[in-house]
Amino acid sequence: MSGSRSCTLVLLLASALNLALMIPGGFVETRDFSAYTALILGAFNLFLTVLGLGSFVLAYMVWRQGRGFWLSALAGLGYVAVYQADLQGLFPVTPVPMPALLYLLEWLGTALGALLFLAGLAGIRTAQTTSGAGEKLPRPVLFGLVFAGGSIILFATLAAMGAI
DSSP states (O other), rough: OHHHHHHHHHHHHHHHHHHHHTOOSSSSSSOOTTTTTTHHHHHHHHHHHHHHHHHHHHHHHHHHHHHOOHHHHHHHHHHHHHHHHHEEESSSOOOSSOOOHHHHHHHHHHHHHHHHHHHHHHHHHHHHOOOOOOOOOOOOHHHHHHHHHHHHHHHHHHTTTTTT
């Protein structure tokens, strides 16, 4: 496995796991988001869930097929954007201050996202062109991802609204 491929794989997994630690209602994210509507929170949690679970799918693609570097770079930008929006007080804004651990994890996530962006770009340069569509995820895995994603979105949205 090439260096950029290994690096992209590790950064995708680290970024997704770091994000998973910050699910509202978990042990790190304890702020009150009840001022936001369920629609806004749901859309935000949908984005975060697609970013996190999508990173696991991309990690699989990078590992098994040596593909997905363009989307990995895009995911890196997504991580940087979402963490910086929160750290800079753009969105989401809550009356409860950010816990110190969350602050540290978001800065770590920003660094991981920036490195993921660079690794994805390096992977684009070094990736060998493969013919065909490549290996697809099995249907049970896809079903599991959709179910897990829906569960995460529902839990995170309800927890952020204070309903859990």
